Amino acid sequence: MKKTVFLIAAILVMSFSLGVAQQNVAEKLGYPAHTKLLIVHADDIGLAQSVNDATLTAFEKGGITSGSIMVPCPWFADFAEHYKDHPDLDVGIHLTLTAEWDVYKWGGVLPATEIPSLLDENGNFYASVEEVGQHADPLEVEKEVRAQIDKAIAYGITPTHIDTHMGSVMAKPELIEIYLKLGLEYKTPVFVPRMILLGMPEEAREQLKRDYVLVDNFFMMNTEDPGLSWAEAYGQMIEKIKPGLNVMIVHVAHDNAEMQAITANHPAFGAAWRARDLEYVLSQDFRNILEKQNIQLVTWKQIKEVM
Amino acid sequence: MKKTVFLIAAILVMSFSLGVAQQNVAEKLGYPAHTKLLIVHADDIGLAQSVNDATLTAFEKGGITSGSIMVPCPWFADFAEHYKDHPDLDVGIHLTLTAEWDVYKWGGVLPATEIPSLLDENGNFYASVEEVGQHADPLEVEKEVRAQIDKAIAYGITPTHIDTHMGSVMAKPELIEIYLKLGLEYKTPVFVPRMILLGMPEEAREQLKRDYVLVDNFFMMNTEDPGLSWAEAYGQMIEKIKPGLNVMIVHVAHDNAEMQAITANHPAFGAAWRARDLEYVLSQDFRNILEKQNIQLVTWKQIKEVM
Numbered sequence: 001m002k003k004t005v006f007l008i009a010a011i012l013v014m015s016f017s018l019g020v021a022q023q024n025v026a027e028k029l030g031y032p033a034h035t036k037l038l039i040v041h042a043d044d045i046g047l048a049q050s051v052n053d054a055t056l057t058a059f060e061k062g063g064i065t066s067g068s069i070m071v072p073c074p075w076f077a078d079f080a081e082h083y084k085d086h087p088d089l090d091v092g093i094h095l096t097l098t099a100e101w102d103v104y105k106w107g108g109v110l111p112a113t114e115i116p117s118l119l120d121e122n123g124n125f126y127a128s129v130e131e132v133g134q135h136a137d138p139l140e141v142e143k144e145v146r147a148q149i150d151k152a153i154a155y156g157i158t159p160t161h162i163d164t165h166m167g168s169v170m171a172k173p174e175l176i177e178i179y180l181k182l183g184l185e186y187k188t189p190v191f192v193p194r195m196i197l198l199g200m201p202e203e204a205r206e207q208l209k210r211d212y213v214l215v216d217n218f219f220m221m222n223t224e225d226p227g228l229s230w231a232e233a234y235g236q237m238i239e240k241i242k243p244g245l246n247v248m249i250v251h252v253a254h255d256n257a258e259m260q261a262i263t264a265n266h267p268a269f270g271a272a273w274r275a276r277d278l279e280y281v282l283s284q285d286f287r288n289i290l291e292k293q294n295i296q297l298v299t300w301k302q303i304k305e306v307m
Numbered sequence: 308m309k310k311t312v313f314l315i316a317a318i319l320v321m322s323f324s325l326g327v328a329q330q331n332v333a334e335k336l337g338y339p340a341h342t343k344l345l346i347v348h349a350d351d352i353g354l355a356q357s358v359n360d361a362t363l364t365a366f367e368k369g370g371i372t373s374g375s376i377m378v379p380c381p382w383f384a385d386f387a388e389h390y391k392d393h394p395d396l397d398v399g400i401h402l403t404l405t406a407e408w409d410v411y412k413w414g415g416v417l418p419a420t421e422i423p424s425l426l427d428e429n430g431n432f433y434a435s436v437e438e439v440g441q442h443a444d445p446l447e448v449e450k451e452v453r454a455q456i457d458k459a460i461a462y463g464i465t466p467t468h469i470d471t472h473m474g475s476v477m478a479k480p481e482l483i484e485i486y487l488k489l490g491l492e493y494k495t496p497v498f499v500p501r502m503i504l505l506g507m508p509e510e511a512r513e514q515l516k517r518d519y520v521l522v523d524n525f526f527m528m529n530t531e532d533p534g535l536s537w538a539e540a541y542g543q544m545i546e547k548i549k550p551g552l553n554v555m556i557v558h559v560a561h562d563n564a565e566m567q568a569i570t571a572n573h574p575a576f577g578a579a580w581r582a583r584d585l586e587y588v589l590s591q592d593f594r595n596i597l598e599k600q601n602i603q604l605v606t607w608k609q610i611k612e613v614m
Contacts, residue, residue: 111418
């Protein structure tokens with residue numbers, strides 16, 4: 001589960017850097033060129049009531065600046081309804097092509113007949129990004145993710161950005177193309193890690209740098225137990241933040257019966273694990289280290305406005 | 308919400324009786340002819356984690372004898388997985404054509420393109436039985452409810468009976484025909500209240516009595532606040548039980564955040580309301596009155612075996 005993201009995150013957390021910090025993003029936003037910008041981003045809105053409630057708490061208390069919603073999930077409409085009264089929430093679309101939990105499943109927002117290559121024998125999304133890569137017809141992916149964005153917009157959400165659950169719409173090059181194209185078409189920032197440039201020919205790299213605000217670095221808790229306290233583990237990641245655009249991805253939820261049942265057999269990204277993420281972003285420890293490291297919190301909406 | 312069932316229930320609770328008690332059911336099951344048989348039935352399995360957990364508690368502690376599952380709902384697979392290790396649970400299919408909560412929605416198990424007449428503009432089932440009656444194409448209903456039964460069977464469930472959420476597959480005569488037909492085809496008892504005979508011509512009545520084990524009486528809590536304690540209100544209903552086949556329908560859940568969010572704005576059938584149903588079926592009060600009234604608890608499986 002989440003292996004692709006794990007891999008990318010692991011590489012980045014190991015202080016990998018291309019050394020081409022995108023210093024003008026800060027200036028575009030009105031900050032000095034060398035500002036360490038940080039989006040604190042909650043993934044998986046819409047997954048569960050527990051996640052929605054924890055995310056709203058984190059938004060209200062300033063623990064996160066941004067989040068993204070899984071449109072095909074059971075609790076999408078609940079959050080969308082809340083959003084109607086809180087349209088300033090910085091919410092993007094967490095494009096989803098996987099259903100990774102053992103017994104809590106979903107399929108696409110399109111009819112199963114239109115996206116057969118995305119669904120398993122029970123009509124649910126595949127559990128892993130690897131299976132998406134193997135089976136997904138890019139034409140069906142494009143229809144489905146477009147439908148996810150359009151459904152969110154139809155429910156009244158103005159997405160501030162587009163990203164993708166477990167990196168599923170980056171499972172193979174043809175899908176990355178779709179992912180990038182949608183950002184331009186919807187005039188909405190796309191979460192594109194700068195490291196994606198690595199595998200590209202020169203011309204494509206230049207175009208990407210022209211068309212997108214690239215994420216210089218992103219990090220997340222990615223093990224069941226970091227062997228340190230949550231504050232120490234995040235502290236080490238935050239101390240490595242460099243000038244440029246950084247994204248800290250968190251997965252907040254309450255440790256309750258609903259979330260325990262969804263995440264059964266998955267201690268990493270489980271209910272207690274996610275509750276620790278919530279506790280951390282609300283903590284004084286987090287405030288203190290952000291201040292000590294001179295980190296400037298920003299939102300995807302700010303980036304959308306200067307795109 | 309649940310208006311059709313309310314109406315039928317209200318009529319029956321008001322001691323309506325056709326006076327044609329089906330005394331041979333008891334004998335078929337091996338009890339004396341005038342036994343008061345009672346199925347204590349939990350509706351809405353699969354609706355939520357809270358409902359699944361409460362239902363399993365009620366099964367384990369003997370508070371219910373039977374229940375039925377909503378195949379299109381988000382927590383279907385969770386219960387189905389549990390069932391694999393507990394195949395003796397008396398579980399039927401709660402055929403579902405409505406999605407009645409404000410922000411927690413679902414559509415059919417079939418692709419939306421195959422059942423357009425069953426779905427609203429967001430691709431969800433309609434909220435009310437009235438809308439189902441207005442819009443539903445019987446051919447699409449038949450395909451969808453058949454798919455619900457088949458999906459449950461594919462997941463390993465052997466249904467002991469078939470009933471229908473909010474009475475939705477009884478929304479109009481053409482749908483009742485489908486509902487009855489499925490029982491014969493799947494060789495599975497169908498929840499058919501005896502009062503259905505009222506509107507039928509003589510020949511159809513005779514055939515129905517030959518082909519089905521009719522439910523002589525059923526009752527449920529059907530108001531937000533009965534003006535009495537839960538035990539007193541159910542006590543009055545239970546005291547009216549007559550010889551024949553009776554069904555007491557309960558809606559059990561825990562009063563927790565998930566259930567509160569699902570049932571927001573619906574105090575009747577809400578989270579606290581359902582927790583009172585759970586508390587009651589587990590109570591000594593319930594045991595005592597069943598004993599005092601000489602009521603024999605039975606299951607749908609017993610009825611299936613003598614059909």
